[in-house]
Amino acid sequence: DAGVIQSPRHEVTEMGQEVTLRCKPISGHNSLFWYRQTMMRGLELLIYFNNNVPIDDSGMPEDRFSAKMPNASFSTLKIQPSEPRDSAVYFCASSPTGGRPDTQYFGPGTRLTVL
Amino acid sequence: DQQVKQNSPSLSVQEGRISILNCDYTNSMFDYFLWYKKYPAEGPTFLISISSIKDKNEDGRFTVFLNKSAKHLSLHIVPSQPGDSAVYFCAASARRDDMRFGAGTRLTVKP
Numbered sequence: 140d141a142g143v144i145q146s147p148r149h150e151v152t153e154m155g156q157e158v159t160l161r162c163k164p165i166s167g168h169n170s171l172f173w174y175r176q177t178m179m180r181g182l183e184l185l186i187y188f189n190n191n192v193p194i195d196d197s198g199m200p201e202d203r204f205s206a207k208m209p210n211a212s213f214s215t216l217k218i219q220p221s222e223p224r225d226s227a228v229y230f231c232a233s234s235p236t237g238g239r240p241d242t243q244y245f246g247p248g249t250r251l252t253v254l
Numbered sequence: 255d256q257q258v259k260q261n262s263p264s265l266s267v268q269e270g271r272i273s274i275l276n277c278d279y280t281n282s283m284f285d286y287f288l289w290y291k292k293y294p295a296e297g298p299t300f301l302i303s304i305s306s307i308k309d310k311n312e313d314g315r316f317t318v319f320l321n322k323s324a325k326h327l328s329l330h331i332v333p334s335q336p337g338d339s340a341v342y343f344c345a346a347s348a349r350r351d352d353m354r355f356g357a358g359t360r361l362t363v364k365p
Binding site: 179181182183184 | 295343347353355357
């Protein structure tokens with residue numbers, strides 16, 4: 140099993156540019172989560188999907204952030220326009236539907252730097 | 255609003271001694287608590303969990319204690335090993351799919 144796949148692993152962009160982060164969950168997992176890790180706030184849940192439907196997006200910081208899950212094997216997190224304060228590591232995680240939280244498996248993360 | 259707090263950003267212990275990592279929470283609806291371990295350049299991995307109906311759960315060298323009245327949990331690692339050096343995140347859940355994480359504690363175990 141390849142695990143959760145995230146791309147790119149590193150992204151450096153300039154303020155104002157659009158950034159798209161990608162995630163491929165583990166096959167057969169029906170729940171997908173996007174997290175952001177910063178030094179100050181640790182790991183924050185941004186949004187999660189169940190069966191491709193967004194369930195809770197209350198963690199999305201601003202309208203500049205949007206997430207989609209067009210099918211069970213792919214999700215994107217988009218930031219437009221990006222700002223320096225968006226610099227962080229973004230993690231995607233997946234779990235089986237109805238699974239306990241300890242069944243969430245995390246990807247390796249995307250380190251985003253906005254100059 | 256930080257519902258899960260890890261007030262110690264770092265901890266250093268000697269190999270073979272006990273490591274104690276602490277976590278506090280504010281939401282009384284949380285009923286499931288977890289610890290995750292994270293190495294550099296990797297995603298967090300699940301370590302151990304505890305349900306609110308218990309006050310202790312043990313798995314090998316790792317034990318998690320829960321004090322519901324104090325809204326406090328701790329992770330004990332005995333004996334600590336250099337390979338345990340990592341960032342440890344405390345997490346809590348009030349429903350099956352949703353977790354809130356603390357800011358993490360960086361543990362360094364010195365040989």
